[in-house]
Amino acid sequence: MEKKSYISTAQIVLVLFITRLLFSSTYMSVLKTGNYIQDTLFSIPIIFIVNFITAIPLLMLLKRHPGHNPVECTMKIAGKGVGSIVAVFYYLFFLLNAAVVTGNYENYFSATMIPDVNSFLVGFIVLIVCLYGVLKGIETIARFGSIVAIIYMITLIIIFISLEPMMDLDTLKPVFYTGTSYLMSSSIMNYNLSIQILAFAFLAPYMRQGGSLGKAYAGWNLLTSIILFMLMFYIVTVTGSFGAEQMYPLQTLATLTKISSFERLDAIHMVSWILNTIITITLYIYLAISCLLKTGLNKHRRVLALVSGVAVFFVATFLSRNFNFLQVVIDSGEFSIAITFFIIIIPLIVLMADVIKGRVMQDAKNE
Amino acid sequence: MQKTSKKTAKKIIALIACMLILPIVLTGCMPYEELKSESIVEGMGIDYGDNGYNITFQIYNPKSGGGGGGGDNGKNSTSSTVTILQCSGASLFDAVRNATLQNGRKLYFSNTRAYVVGEEVCKENFNKVLDFMERNQQIRPSDHIYIAKGKAADVMLYQKDGEIVPAVNLQLMSENNVQTSKVEEVQLFDIFKNTATGCTDSTISAIAIKEENNGEKTLEMDGSAVLHNNHFAGYLDDKETRGCLWIKSKAQGGVLILNLPEGGTASMEIIKSSSKVSFSGDEKTPAVTVDISFHTNLVELQSQENYTIDGSFLSNLKKIQEDTVKAEAQAAIDKALKDYDSDVFGFGVKIFQNRPDIWHKIGSEWNQNAKNTKVEIKVDSIISHIGLTNQTA
Numbered sequence: 001m002e003k004k005s006y007i008s009t010a011q012i013v014l015v016l017f018i019t020r021l022l023f024s025s026t027y028m029s030v031l032k033t034g035n036y037i038q039d040t041l042f043s044i045p046i047i048f049i050v051n052f053i054t055a056i057p058l059l060m061l062l063k064r065h066p067g068h069n070p071v072e073c074t075m076k077i078a079g080k081g082v083g084s085i086v087a088v089f090y091y092l093f094f095l096l097n098a099a100v101v102t103g104n105y106e107n108y109f110s111a112t113m114i115p116d117v118n119s120f121l122v123g124f125i126v127l128i129v130c131l132y133g134v135l136k137g138i139e140t141i142a143r144f145g146s147i148v149a150i151i152y153m154i155t156l157i158i159i160f161i162s163l164e165p166m167m168d169l170d171t172l173k174p175v176f177y178t179g180t181s182y183l184m185s186s187s188i189m190n191y192n193l194s195i196q197i198l199a200f201a202f203l204a205p206y207m208r209q210g211g212s213l214g215k216a217y218a219g220w221n222l223l224t225s226i227i228l229f230m231l232m233f234y235i236v237t238v239t240g241s242f243g244a245e246q247m248y249p250l251q252t253l254a255t256l257t258k259i260s261s262f263e264r265l266d267a268i269h270m271v272s273w274i275l276n277t278i279i280t281i282t283l284y285i286y287l288a289i290s291c292l293l294k295t296g297l298n299k300h301r302r303v304l305a306l307v308s309g310v311a312v313f314f315v316a317t318f319l320s321r322n323f324n325f326l327q328v329v330i331d332s333g334e335f336s337i338a339i340t341f342f343i344i345i346i347p348l349i350v351l352m353a354d355v356i357k358g359r360v361m362q363d364a365k366n367e
Numbered sequence: 368m369q370k371t372s373k374k375t376a377k378k379i380i381a382l383i384a385c386m387l388i389l390p391i392v393l394t395g396c397m398p399y400e401e402l403k404s405e406s407i408v409e410g411m412g413i414d415y416g417d418n419g420y421n422i423t424f425q426i427y428n429p430k431s432g433g434g435g436g437g438g439d440n441g442k443n444s445t446s447s448t449v450t451i452l453q454c455s456g457a458s459l460f461d462a463v464r465n466a467t468l469q470n471g472r473k474l475y476f477s478n479t480r481a482y483v484v485g486e487e488v489c490k491e492n493f494n495k496v497l498d499f500m501e502r503n504q505q506i507r508p509s510d511h512i513y514i515a516k517g518k519a520a521d522v523m524l525y526q527k528d529g530e531i532v533p534a535v536n537l538q539l540m541s542e543n544n545v546q547t548s549k550v551e552e553v554q555l556f557d558i559f560k561n562t563a564t565g566c567t568d569s570t571i572s573a574i575a576i577k578e579e580n581n582g583e584k585t586l587e588m589d590g591s592a593v594l595h596n597n598h599f600a601g602y603l604d605d606k607e608t609r610g611c612l613w614i615k616s617k618a619q620g621g622v623l624i625l626n627l628p629e630g631g632t633a634s635m636e637i638i639k640s641s642s643k644v645s646f647s648g649d650e651k652t653p654a655v656t657v658d659i660s661f662h663t664n665l666v667e668l669q670s671q672e673n674y675t676i677d678g679s680f681l682s683n684l685k686k687i688q689e690d691t692v693k694a695e696a697q698a699a700i701d702k703a704l705k706d707y708d709s710d711v712f713g714f715g716v717k718i719f720q721n722r723p724d725i726w727h728k729i730g731s732e733w734n735q736n737a738k739n740t741k742v743e744i745k746v747d748s749i750i751s752h753i754g755l756t757n758q759t760a
Contacts, residue, residue, distance in 0.1 A: 034563075034565075035564060035565070035719065111504060112504045113504070115504070128388065170716075170717070170720050171720070173720040173721065174719070174720060174721075174723040177723040239560065240560055240563065240564070241560075241563040241564050241565075242556075242559045242560045242562075242563040244563070245563060252508060255507050255508055255509065256508060256509055256556060258509070263509060264477075264507055264509065
């Protein structure tokens with residue numbers, strides 16, 4: 001059984017920040033914004049506020065039961081049976097997200113690096129590395145994530161500074177000329193990408209004593225929103241409507257980056273992106289396994305990791321060969337429903353049950 | 368004791384498993400490409416052929432004097448550092464793959480300096496060429512593109528004495544455009560961006576092979592080609608190209624030769640310039656105002672007259688240079704916008720950005736009606752320095 005580890009608030013914020021940046025712009029071409037790409041910028045402030053609202057049930061639940069994740073809270077409130085069912089749901093949800101990330105990684109690898117390579121081989125190799133990280137534990141994941149966050153920030157700073165002369169602020173006009181349709185669709189897309197709200201809840205028990213849940217969450221939300229906004233700002237002002245049809249707009253920005261005689265710095269973006277992919281897949285699989293460990297499988301951690309890795313591998317291979325599905329899944333309303341169910345509805349039901357149970361017990365005590 | 372031996376056995380099994388699996392992941396940097404299995408393309412020339420496209424590649428030859436290509440039916444020639452490879456195909460990608468029939472190595476495009484498109488290809492449909500370049504992951508948006516006056520193959524086959532890689536020469540000629548501002552540095556990214564707007568046409572630097580008086584041929588940048596709806600529309604000469612650059616805020620260097628009213632010429636070095644385009648009409652008579660401002664230095668005064676460079680001289684000079692720049696910009700507008708119907712200046716995008724309500728009414732027919740736009744040019748300049756003397760030599 002894994003020894004209980006603790007990580008700092010800053011590490012949690014950095015790990016969640018970096019995993020949120022992974023698909024910051026990859027799905028933009030699905031929105032088909034064309035000359036109205038600037039409308040998508042305003043989805044970032046909206047999501048900043050929405051993230052606070054959607055996290056309320058989770059944060060309240062965690063505050064009532066400090067040191068426990070949502071599965072443990074459910075087991076405590078509703079019993080082990082219901083808790084186990086919830087654990088399985090969360091396990092599958094995290095695994096699906098890990099598979100989507102892996103599938104996208106396989107696609108990105110063959111689209112931008114070596115088209116001849118078998119995509120499943122790419123996924124296989126990266127999953128071996130990720131499973132190793134899963135077995136090492138949350139401290140290793142958090143430390144690695146912090147380092148990756150620093151590397152990613154340095155990469156972004158280089159890109160931002162070198163592309164500043166190419167910015168054309170006129171591309172920010174006109175705003176909302178066709179209404180709010182592009183704003184809504186990009187907001188939905190960003191909402192679908194906010195798995196980190198749930199990941200935060202599962203990482204909360206590992207927070208060192210003295211750390212504030214609310215401050216940590218606010219810190220993550222603010223940092224992520226600022227960097228996402230800057231990324232989108234550069235995509236809009238540098239590439240304009242050309243960026244709206246690009247599969248990987250950030251990759252395009254990196255390709256245009258030039259510092260003195262050093263040009264085509266997309267290689268440094270690729271390095272950061274691949275490291276980011278590894279940490280994201282590792283984190284999702286780790287959190288998936290941590291759900292099932294609470295159901296009594298804590299002695300089978302390694303077997304669980306292996307089974308989860310195999311499942312992610314097969315689902316990711318299927319997804320990477322169904323490119324339409326991979327693109328649409330994040331943009332779809334069905335995925336929004338799934339996100340809402342896992343992030344809001346389940347914690348809300350558990351929270352309400354806890355409040356009612358508390359009142360009933362209080363009344364019984366008073367009597 | 369038994370527990371210890373079990374633990375040791377497990378460790379040994381785990382170690383053996385790692386030793387079997389690790390070589391798979393320790394294969395080195397994944398995106399590496401072996402040089403000996405790839406041919407580095409420095410330049411690519413695209414022309415039409417009987418079977419679709421005729422492509423001429425300049426392939427870097429690492430061994431000086433060695434041959435990089437070969438083939439029974441290949442049209443190959445080898446200079447000291449580049450190998451020329453010519454092949455054909457029904458599409459661009461087909462032609463690229465057919466190159467391996469002669470070369471034996473896959474072509475590697477990540478280091479390509481110049482893409483030269485023949486005039487005939489541009490007349491048909493430039494979009495088809497663009498799609499290959501936009502979709503390919505090796506081709507960078509920051510690569511340069513040119514139009515050959517004639518055949519792209521002639522440009523690719525031309526080698527200047529002492530030039531190591533001819534395509535590098537093209538790239539340098541383009542990047543040093545700031546010395547004259549008669550040449551526009553055009554990257555693939557500029558074309559992609561203009562095409563994505565749906566209403567902006569592009570200009571592309573034109574290359575020509577000219578014959579000198581002594582019979583020698585020389586390669587030079589010769590104005591720019593104008594596209595309209597991704598079809599070749601015509602050429603702009605040097606002055607018209609610079610006029611285009613004034614309007615696009617890209618004239619950041621070069622020389623203005625001003626004819627002085629009392630005889631002689633003044634050479635003004637362009638230091639920097641900027642322009643602002645604003646829309647001022649309505650949907651029936653769209654009107655655009657272009658405000659150009661620039662700074663110059665007086666670098667040469669050639670005249671028999673003995674001028675003293677004082678306030679009145681400078682204000683006259685300022686007026687003359689503003690009129691000159693206005694004439695260049697007007698010539699560019701007359702040629703590109705009025706004659707070729709090409710909105711290479713981005714006026715349509717400006718209308719869209721500033722008056723989307725008017726764009727909503729005129730945007731669908733902008734490609735046909737752009738020439739009806741009234742353009743007013745206003746020029747303002749500053750003469751920053753006059754050199755070390757205020758008299759004519």
